[in-house]
Amino acid sequence: MKTISVINLKGGVAKTISAANIAHIMATMHGKRVLLVDNDKQGNISKMFGLHSYNSRTVAELLTDREAEIHDIIKPTQYKSLDVIPANMTLLKANLQVLLDTGRPQQTRLRAAFKRISDEYDYCVIDCAPDINISTINALVASDDVIIPIKIDNFAFDGLAELKEQIDIVRDDLNPSLTLRGCFITSYQNNDVNKQGENWLRENTEYPVFNTHIRRTAKVDESTFANLPIIEYSRWCGASRDYIALVSEYLESVSESDTTGGK
Ligand SMILES: Nc1ncnc2c1ncn2[C@@H]1O[C@H](COP(=O)(O)OP(=O)(O)O)[C@@H](O)[C@H]1O
Ligand SMILES: [Mg+2]
Structure with a gap:
């Protein structure tokens, strides 16, 4: 299983739209x-797939309960071979709980849980929150690749250096194979600012960039x-065509780097 974190410290840049559609197209x-x-x-994501609930278990349990059975947390969707691990507001408390629980490693819990399903x-596509917290660190530690959606506006590049630094820290300390696969522009409009x-x-x-951008x-x-x-x-709108192209570009870049052994 190859794990991809979709991340940006900013909200509203299409992290969720991108994670959902990349996973669905794959x-x-x-x-896949x-x-x-x-x-x-x-x-x-949970709401998009009709899986948002306070009666079933979520990603929060994977962080806080070492006995949690991941197969009970994974939910099928209406689409063939696409499953979801849901989340809800309990993730907020779970983040605090992990920080207080120093009895076992705090940053490797998702990775440990994913190991059980890697075959x-x-x-695995992870839709991250616009934050560096224990959840996003767990996602980076569990990931092979990071992709960064960027929406061009006056503040588009704020936080990019900080995010890159976090990725470098996680790579140095805990996950040597973590690769910043690339950034891509979302909500692209054909105007001077976007160009x-x-x-x-x-x-x-410093930042690899996918050839494909996603049209607004x-x-x-x-x-x-x-x-x-x-x-x-x-099926035929610009964003559909672009997400299809982005997934193809991603899969090609992965197979190239696998055959060359490069990152
Ligand atoms: N290609 C696009 N064209 C038009 N609107 C888009 C596009 N991508 C995302 N959006 C809109 O931008 C908003 C933010 O997207 P979302 O994925 O929720 O961002 P994030 O998860 O980064 O906060 C949503 O209202 C979504 O419909
Ligand atoms: Mg989101």
């Missing part, structure tokens, strides 16, 4: 077995009201 168009993890107390999925922002990112060699399409907002992945809601 499962339904590429036949995919586990989508809601790692944000807002529970937006059952090809990909300049994208160029800045490409010329700044009103259908994306509509798809969230319909609780549908974008290609189910509007």
Whole structure:
């Protein structure tokens, strides 16, 4: 199982939309077995797939209960080979609980839980909260790859250096194979601001950037009201085509680096 964290310290940049749609496209168009993890107390992924509840267990238990049976926490979706680990507001308390529980390692709990299912999925996609907390550190420690959605505005690059630093710290201390696979522009509009922002990112060699950007399409907002992945809601809209291209680009970059042994 290859694990990908979708992360940015900013909210509203399409982390959740990207995680959900990348996972859905991997499962339904590429036949991959995919586990989508809601790692944000807002529970937006869980809501999208009709799995938000206070009666079932969530990612919070994977952080706090070492006896938690991950198979009982994973929920199937209506889509073939796409499963979800849900989240809800209990994740807030779980983060504090982990910090207080110094009796066992605090940063490797998700990784330990995922080890038990690593033969059952090809990909695990984690939708992270816009924060560096114990949940996001656990996600980075459990991940092979990080991808960063960026929405161009005046503050688009705020926090990017801090995020890169966190990724470097996790790589140095706990997860040597962690790879910043790339950034990609979301809600792209064909205007000067977006073009300049994208160029800045490409010329700044510190951050790898995917060739594909995701066009701004009103259908994306509509798809969230319909609780549908974008290609189910509007197969031929710009954002659908772009997410399909992004997944292909990602899968190609992964297979290239696997064959060259590079990162
Ligand atoms: N390509 C797009 N075109 C138009 N709206 C988009 C696009 N991607 C995301 N959005 C909208 O942006 C908002 C934030 O997306 P979301 O995935 O919830 O962000 P985050 O998880 O980073 O907070 C949502 O209302 C979503 O519908
Ligand atoms: Mg979100």
